[in-house]
Amino acid sequence: MSLTTVATDWILPTVVIIEYLDFFRSNSSQLLRLVLQHINITLITIMIALPMGVALGTFISVYKWAQTPILWLAGIMQTVPSIALFGLLIPVLGIGSPPVIVALVLYSQLPIIRNTFIGLTQVNEAAIEAGRGLGMSQRERLQRVQIPMALPVIMAGVRNAIVIIVGIAAIGAFIGAGGLGDFLFEGIRERYVDMIVVTTVVLSLLALILDYGLGVSERLLRARNGEDINPTQFTRVLQKVIS
Amino acid sequence: MNTIEFEGVTKVYDDGTVAIEDVSYSVESGTTTVLVGPSGCGKTTTMKLVNRLEDPSEGTVYYEGDDVQELDRIELRRDVGYVIQEIGLFDHMTVAENVATVPELKDWGRERINDRLNELLELMDMPPAEYRDQYPRELSGGQRQRVGIARALAGEPDVMLMDEPFGALDPITRENLQDEFLELQQQIDTTILFVTHSIDEALKMGDKIAIYDVGKVVQYDTPQEILENPTNEFVEDFVGADRGLKRLQVTQVETIMTKPAEASDTGALAADGNGNVARVLSPTDSTQVALSRMIQFDVTRLPVVDGGTVVGEVTKDTVYDIAQTGA
Amino acid sequence: MSVFTQGWQFLFTNQAEFLTLLKEHLLMVVIAEVAAIVVAIPLAILATQNDTAKSVVMSIGNVTQTIPTLAVIALVYPLLGIGFNSAVFGIWLYALLPILTNTVTGIEDVDDKTINAARGMGMTDWEVIRRIQLPLALPVIFAGIRTSSVINVGTAYLAFFIGGGGLGLWVISGIQLFDTPQMIAGAVPGALLAISADLFFASIERYLGQDPDVNTGILA
Numbered sequence: 163m164s165l166t167t168v169a170t171d172w173i174l175p176t177v178v179i180i181e182y183l184d185f186f187r188s189n190s191s192q193l194l195r196l197v198l199q200h201i202n203i204t205l206i207t208i209m210i211a212l213p214m215g216v217a218l219g220t221f222i223s224v225y226k227w228a229q230t231p232i233l234w235l236a237g238i239m240q241t242v243p244s245i246a247l248f249g250l251l252i253p254v255l256g257i258g259s260p261p262v263i264v265a266l267v268l269y270s271q272l273p274i275i276r277n278t279f280i281g282l283t284q285v286n287e288a289a290i291e292a293g294r295g296l297g298m299s300q301r302e303r304l305q306r307v308q309i310p311m312a313l314p315v316i317m318a319g320v321r322n323a324i325v326i327i328v329g330i331a332a333i334g335a336f337i338g339a340g341g342l343g344d345f346l347f348e349g350i351r352e353r354y355v356d357m358i359v360v361t362t363v364v365l366s367l368l369a370l371i372l373d374y375g376l377g378v379s380e381r382l383l384r385a386r387n388g389e390d391i392n393p394t395q396f397t398r399v400l401q402k403v404i405s
Numbered sequence: 406m407n408t409i410e411f412e413g414v415t416k417v418y419d420d421g422t423v424a425i426e427d428v429s430y431s432v433e434s435g436t437t438t439v440l441v442g443p444s445g446c447g448k449t450t451t452m453k454l455v456n457r458l459e460d461p462s463e464g465t466v467y468y469e470g471d472d473v474q475e476l477d478r479i480e481l482r483r484d485v486g487y488v489i490q491e492i493g494l495f496d497h498m499t500v501a502e503n504v505a506t507v508p509e510l511k512d513w514g515r516e517r518i519n520d521r522l523n524e525l526l527e528l529m530d531m532p533p534a535e536y537r538d539q540y541p542r543e544l545s546g547g548q549r550q551r552v553g554i555a556r557a558l559a560g561e562p563d564v565m566l567m568d569e570p571f572g573a574l575d576p577i578t579r580e581n582l583q584d585e586f587l588e589l590q591q592q593i594d595t596t597i598l599f600v601t602h603s604i605d606e607a608l609k610m611g612d613k614i615a616i617y618d619v620g621k622v623v624q625y626d627t628p629q630e631i632l633e634n635p636t637n638e639f640v641e642d643f644v645g646a647d648r649g650l651k652r653l654q655v656t657q658v659e660t661i662m663t664k665p666a667e668a669s670d671t672g673a674l675a676a677d678g679n680g681n682v683a684r685v686l687s688p689t690d691s692t693q694v695a696l697s698r699m700i701q702f703d704v705t706r707l708p709v710v711d712g713g714t715v716v717g718e719v720t721k722d723t724v725y726d727i728a729q730t731g732a
Numbered sequence: 733m734s735v736f737t738q739g740w741q742f743l744f745t746n747q748a749e750f751l752t753l754l755k756e757h758l759l760m761v762v763i764a765e766v767a768a769i770v771v772a773i774p775l776a777i778l779a780t781q782n783d784t785a786k787s788v789v790m791s792i793g794n795v796t797q798t799i800p801t802l803a804v805i806a807l808v809y810p811l812l813g814i815g816f817n818s819a820v821f822g823i824w825l826y827a828l829l830p831i832l833t834n835t836v837t838g839i840e841d842v843d844d845k846t847i848n849a850a851r852g853m854g855m856t857d858w859e860v861i862r863r864i865q866l867p868l869a870l871p872v873i874f875a876g877i878r879t880s881s882v883i884n885v886g887t888a889y890l891a892f893f894i895g896g897g898g899l900g901l902w903v904i905s906g907i908q909l910f911d912t913p914q915m916i917a918g919a920v921p922g923a924l925l926a927i928s929a930d931l932f933f934a935s936i937e938r939y940l941g942q943d944p945d946v947n948t949g950i951l952a
Contacts, residue, residue, distance in 0.1 A: 241926040243886030246919035249903045253735050253912050292493030295456060295566070296507055296556070297483030306506075310497045329800030333890070337907055346806045350893050355810040362803040369798045388496035388542035 182363075185356040193345070193364060200341035200368065203259060203331045204324065207266040211327075212320060215271050219278025219316075223308075224300065229279070236272040244269070244330045248337050262334030269330060270323035277319025281312025314383040321376035328369045342368070407431040407467075408564060408596040409455055414464035416450055424450040425620045427464070432613075434563075437590060437597040441607040442617030442643070448600045451617075452566050455598060456485045469563070483507055486557030486565035486595070490572040492549050494541040500526075500552050501537040507560030525555040528589065547578035554586070558593070565597045571606070583609060604644055608632070608655055616640055628655045649728040650693070656727050658695055659688035662709045662717035685710040686719060696724050739916025746917075754921060756816070757898035760891055761884045764820050768827035768880060773873070776835035777861060786836060793833040801826055801883070805890045819896025823887045827880045834876025838869030871940045878933035885926040 186193070222228045244265065251261035282304070283290075293307045335343025342365045349357035409432040416424040425447035432438045440448035453459040454466045457478045466473045473481065494503050501522055508518045526533040529551040541549055550570060557565055571579040583606065590597070601607055607614050608628045615625045616639075624636045632652045635641045644651065684702050686695055686709045698707060705721040743750050779789040808822035842865045850864045866873075892900030899918045906915025 237930070238927055241882045241885075241930045242923040243889050243919075243926055245886070245889040245900065245903050246922045249906060249915040249919035250923070252907065252915065257907075286493070286496060288489065288491035288493035289495050290493075291491075292487065292489060292553075292556075293495075293506075295458060295482060295487030295489070297479050297481075297485075297510055297560075298506075299479050302510065307495055311495075325798050329798075329802070332800045332802045336904070343802060346802055347893070350806060350809060358806045358810055362799075362807050365803050366799040369800060370795065373798050386497065388540055 182356055182360050185360050189357075189360075193342075193361070196340070196342045196344055196361075197364065197368060200328070200331055200343075200365075203263060203266070203334070203339060203341055204327050204372075206259075207263050207270065207327050207331075208320070208324065210263070211267045211270040211274060211323065214267070215274025215319070215323075216278050216316065218271070219275045220282060220304065220309075222275070223279050223282040224304075233272075233276060233279070236275050239268045240272050244333050245336075248334065252337065257338045259334070259339040262331065262337065262339035266327050266330060266334070269326055273319040273322035273326070274316070275319075277315050277322070278312065281315030281319075282308045285311045285315060311387060314380055314387060317376060317380040317383055321373055321380060324372050324376060325369055328365070328372065332365055408434045408469055409598070410467040411451065411454070412465045412467065414451070414454065414461045414466060416447070416454070416459060417462045423620050425617075428620075428622050429464075430615060430622060430625045432596060432598065434596055435594045436612040437599060437610060439599045439601060439607040439611035439614045440617060441601055441604060441614060443602060445619075446617035447620040448602075448615075448617045449568055451615075452568060452598050452600050455564065456482045456487060456566055483510055483560055484562050484564070486560070486562040488550075488553050488557045488565070488567040488570045490569040492546075492553045492573065494549055494552060494556075496541050499538050499540055500531075500544075503541070503552055504556045504559050506556055511560060521559060521561075525558055528558075528592070529555050530585070531555075545578075546574050547582060550574060550582060551585075554589075558595070563596060565595050567597065567599045569601055570599075572601075586610070605651075605654075608651060616643060618643075653693035653696055653724065653728055654691050656692045657688065658686050658690045658692060658709055658719055659717075661692060661723050661727060662688070662719050663723070664717050684708075687711065688716065692719070692724050692727055695719050696721075696728075699724070735912055735916055736920070738913035739920060742913040743917040743921075750917070750921075753897065753899050753901055753918075756896070757885075757888050757900075757922065757925075760816070760820050760823055760888045760896060760898055761881065764823035764827050764884055764888075765877070765881050767820075767824050768831055769877060772828045772831035773835050776832050776839065777866075779832075779836055780839045780865075781857075786840075790833060790836060793829050793836075797829045797833070801887050802890060805887065805894060809894045814895030816896050818894050819888070819891035819898075822894070823884050823891065826887055827884050830879040830883070831873070831876040834879075835869065835873050838872030838876075839865045841872070842868045871937055874933060874937050874940060878930060878937065881929045881933065882926050885922055885929060889922060 218232060222232050247265045247268070248261055251264055255261040255264060285308075289307055289311065290303060293303045298306065331339070331341050332343035332346060335341050336347055342361055345357055345361040346365070348354070349361060411428050411430055414428045415426050418424060428447075428451060440451055442448050450459055454461055455468065455473070457473055457476075460474070468476065468481065468485075495506075504522055504525060505518050508521060513521070522537070523533045526536055531548065531551060536544075536548075536552075541552070544552065550573075554570070557567075571582050574582065587610065599607075599610055601610075608631075611628060613625065613627055614631055615622050616631070617623070618639045624631055624640050626634075629652070631640065632644065632648055632655065635644060635648070641648070684698065684704070684707060686698065686707050688709055688711050695707060699705065699721055707719050708715045709717040709719060776789070779785045804826050805819075805822045808818050808825070812818040812821060839861075846864060846868070847860055850860050855863065888896070888898050889900040889903060891898050892904050899922045902914050902918025903922075904918075906912065906918060
């Protein structure tokens, strides 16, 4: 091994990583603040979006005529580029978090509505049919059969939604909503590479951790409903703890 | 009285397909009527008219004397047991919770529900202590359908609707459940409507059979009548070319056996086949079993034994007579 | 509604600039998409040939789709600097993922029985891919292309931050200068573009025989 190889393969990356860690350490309190802001926006959004989406999903499962229009609307929402949507909402809601939260709620509707709808109507059609034949009213069917069976699928939708929310919330920092996007934009503005890289990693980790956590809940719900799951280690441990 | 009556019932779907046309017959209380025919013949549609999962376009369906259109749909369904091919157990509920569904809907007390639950699980040969708290995913196909049947019986219905209930099971389990269900029928006096596409299952399970051909009922008779006097070529074909042999299936030995002439004959009969008393028939065996044993042991007559005593005999000639269709 | 008329006026007044920005935007989207298709599909096909490769590709694909678009764009900057090419690269990276995961899933979902029948007839592995698996996977692949294209239109707005041009210029300037008409003039065309791309691909999906209403191409 020549000296140059050692330098490029080992020393340089280590130096770079040390630099990033250094940035992380010196700005950890700010990063933490931004992470909390980011989580805050995410939480507020999901607290509005989830009941709304589930309600709409349930509505269209009962009132068939509404299926196409509502799913179409929710789908269209998803295609509108985020910055464009923020731009369109600013005249109405000003800058800061309100337009971002409204936009995020709209973006997260499709996965939640769609998954609620599929969960309620398609998960175990034989059970729904049996419920009808045994004499359950619409409401009883929903309450006792359809909703419990739909929970894992709804959770998958929530998971999908959270990932979308975390991602787009980052862009919302541009119009003053706060969150990790602040550091990203500052990093780009001031050509501060360390800032960009470290923030990107933190942001991605946030999304991944939330996705994984919700994935575990999804698997637990599936298991409770009698589906075959390939439990990861963590899920196995949780199952033992719960039962 | 007639628990169920169909009067000139026709069902046409929105897209114009005629599911059933001018169907009329009555189902006596406590009997099992099998609706049979090829795919799409209207048998399931007819059955669903009884618990109003479908409504007729023309004609009337009577349930215990009332026009079903005038009864409350939900209440009606709670009084009618319903078993389907896919079983449709609630995966997120235990066996106990599944079976208790209708009693819960009817607001029975905790204790009454529990008693009924235990009673039914015992009936289905699934010890409550062991099976109560299990989940459908832990059960085999046959066990699941047994739970399905228990669930349908839980509310003490007067009528049970069964739509190809054993269709999703393997042949061995299917046969076992058919036999168990026949035994069950003797213990409960529920009126049963049973849909199947298998003529063999129909002949085995039914007190009366309604044969459907593209929406119309072409024959409604006992199994024996259908085998002896099929009304038209469709029924003949549907029953199958081995109609003669099938008649053996549905005739029991005790209906055709003759009394042995003298006591000495008893000894001779018992001695038939090297005094091997295992070569006997019981009165409830079918003549098919009789023929099969005669062939196996290469004899022309067999004694019929009930509780250790010889009560009669069956000869090969008698068996052949039964098998002849007299066409 | 007056903001929209003002926006329209702004656009009209600045037609030339609008057309330039639109052209830049479209170029980024289309180039990135085509490049993504060209790379992702063969890569996906290769991945399906080997179980380990497949799970690695799917894991990477699913994990990276979790990474926010802004992060990807932001990361391109330290690596490649600013400019049109960097922007296209960033968009391309993100566009790969839906096509990759959808193609793998689409190929995998083809019934084993069909594949065995084809092999039994004497087709080589490559022929099975070309004649059976790919054609049958086409609807799902198109769903991925649809998702990818729609996302691209949105990501292209962010390209402005790393000097890529496009309609992002107007939206972002509009926000910074509190110039609402400019912002609207930049936002609405892009939204319309994304919607039309979605409808366009949806009609292709319908033509290919898939029901696109509930399945918007994002395989949950």
